Amino acid sequence: MVTSPELDRTTVLRERAVAAGHLARICFKTGPPTRTGVELEWTVHDAADPARPVDGQRLRAALGRHSPPTLDRASPAAPLRHGGTVTVEPGGQLEISTAPQASVAALVSATDGEIAQVSGLLAAAGLVLGQSGIDPHRPPSPVVETPRYRAMRHVFDRRGPAGRTMMYSTAGLQVCLDAGEPEHLSARWAAVHAVGPPLLAAFATAHRHAGRATGWASARMAAWFAIDPARTRPVWTPERADADPVAAWVDYVLAAPLLCVRHAGPDWTAPPAVTFADWVDGALPRPPTTDDLDYHVSTLFPPVRPRGYLELRYLDAQPGRGWALPLAVLAALLAEPGTVQAARAVAGPVAHRWHAAARHGLRDRGLAAAAAELFDLALTALPGLDLPAALHDDIDRDVRRRRAAAGRRHR
Secondary structure, eight states: OOOOOOOOTTOBOOSHHHHHHHHHHHHBOOSOOOOEEEEEEEOEEESSOTTSOOOHHHHHHHHGGGOOTTTOTTOOOOOOTTSOEEEEOTTSOEEEEOOOBSSHHHHHHHHHHHHHHHHHHHHHTTEEEOOSSBOSSOOOOOOOOOHHHHHHHHHHHTTOTHHHHHHHHBOEEEEEEOOOOGGGHHHHHHHHHHTHHHHHHHTOOBOEETTEEOSOSBHHHHHHHHHOHHHHSOSOOGGGTTSOHHHHHHHHHHHSBOSBOOOSSSOOBOOTTOBHHHHHTTOSSSOOBHHHHHHHHTTOOOSEEESBSEEEEEEEOOSGGGGHHHHHHHHHHTSSHHHHHHHHHHHGGGTTOHHHHHHHGGGSHHHHHHHHHHHHHHHHHGGGGOOOHHHHHHHHHHHHHHHHHHHHHTO
16 A cells, blocks of 8 residues: 655645555554544434424524534534534434543543533424434425535435435444554454444334335434445455555545535536546546545545544434433453454344345344344443443443343344
């Protein structure tokens, strides 16, 4: 793999090798795995009538100085009290991106505080956070319009309605874990992918959308998978289990078609079928810069995305405090090299079954069996997270409950 020197954001990219070196430098920052973060999305609803539309003006008034610039260009976008930031997605979904913490306990405590802060702001405006990974009440409808979102909608509409469902109706839970030491990177990369299908199945919450049953355990992930495989398929697959993570990611990024090309005008829609590699090779009137490459990466949505750390994107939003459970499970499974290897081995037989997980959840016996074994591993590793006694007991109880449910499914 070609590495690159430090490049500023305006460096022009005229060679694929230089683009590859930039990706290698920024996307996998290795070292001791010490920090954990979460990004939590929710649909937002009127407290009295959850099917009533909530517009951007109402959200802006509720969030005040914490409003993101996409809602209010003059907003200071003030951080929350523990350093997290608020963004609002195209359908009005609210997202809190936490500041990373050195322990799961510190992360849970800080995130609890920030959810309480945002919930209080919303409650004063008669609004509440949703409880599932897709809006169970309302059909897809735009709330926030930007050149990026217009370009996304235009490109995704070429393939059907799934893009609008994803943009306007879905809400996910993203767990962010350090990539780890260089010698452990490949194992951690493989493990966070392999456990994806059984954990997606175990924590699926998105079965109802716009007032009807969808037939999917996670209609959220069904929408993601349907929009564009070149930007949503997994990077790691069992068929290429030994591929170098950095090389695999570079290939993925350069081969993905452009979603947006930024300029001063309102229409950022990219020409069809032009990849970033094509752009480097001269397919567009101006050459790309490193800033363009970083922006292109932000338009790719695989189940695991490297951003210096590993961003796990395959979990549905969870009801109430439920987000802390998959966070603790994943942190426990990734805490030690031995548990990482064990988790990968357990999940290996179902590591390719993303669509089955989204469709059937734990109704699929193979996925249920793998989930049950992963919960057993997590229970064994949980004491290593050094959680406060009350939090440990809550997580332990909930993992055991989930394990029992998964166990019943695969008998």
